[in-house]
Amino acid sequence: MAPELGFPEGSVTARLPAPARFVLGAGILTGFAALGEGLVAWAGWPLPGPVVGMALLWAALGLRVVRLHWLLEAADGLLGVLGLLFVPATVGVIQFLSAGAAWGAWLLVLVAGLLAGAGVAGVVAARLVRPEGGPG
């Protein structure tokens, strides 16, 4: 893991023990989630705070305000179990199970929308992808 992180010469984070580095990364990620939430609430945008936080972190990494090696391990750890974090939301379906007969139509609409949308996106994107020279 560590060589891939590419710690700069004499970097303080390289000297941190791995668990402490994980805490630092988690702190930064949570900070950007809070920043996104705050910005959205302040500006009154109908967007999710964490998605705005994702854009802010991308910008901060690009501007080198935040360095990749500060949070790489925490990000990999959280993203490795991303599917788990959605379970509380998906279980929410239980609240609407008794809506009964309507479910057939709802599922039909959702599946049709998914197949049409992803089909268009996939085929269009595959046609527009520019050939890459060499591997990677």
Next chain:
Amino acid sequence: MTWTALTLVAFVLGVLLQARVRSPLLNPTLVATLAVVAALLLTRVPYETYARDVRPLTFLLGPAVVALAVPMYRLRALLARQWRALLVGGLGGTLCAVAVDHALPRVLGVGVDAARALGTAPATSPVALQLAQFTQAPPALAATLAVLSGLLGALLLPGWLSLLGVRHPLARGVAMGSVSHGVGTARAREEGELAGAASSLGMGLAALAVTLVVALLSAGR
């Protein structure tokens, strides 16, 4: 705490099952969801109690979504070279899904509340939830149908894209993210970092596109 423990164990069982039986239907999120739903129904515990118990997991979702910026930053050079495919493909796919989700409920005679809730399903559930005040959809139903759309996408889209001959990881990723957001992105990451990064980008674009459509529609009313 019991429900958090059950959710964690059920998810790991889902991961083990998926490793053993290589079927797309054994998505760990789906396996855990079915196990928890069955347990809640058997014990007659209301969803509110469950949701309160698993709040630590829900909290982690915020930082995890922020973390999606990391693979996107690592692949920034590639994503910058391919911006045309990602932007046109992602926006085209989301708008197409929104059009189907608006038109089909009218044809099928779906109830007004559900029809309004279906219209925001291609966006991630927090967006659907916040847009409910503009679409006058029941907020909980809008959020739930959005999450369900993600789960269905994670199950159906990998096979569907293969059937259509879409093989490039960027195209597969952006297709999944543009209609099935977070859960779809979790699934796309299983195909590799490139598909995962394209999917996160597609999810962000979809959030913007659906918000814009709803803003335009409610302005025209």
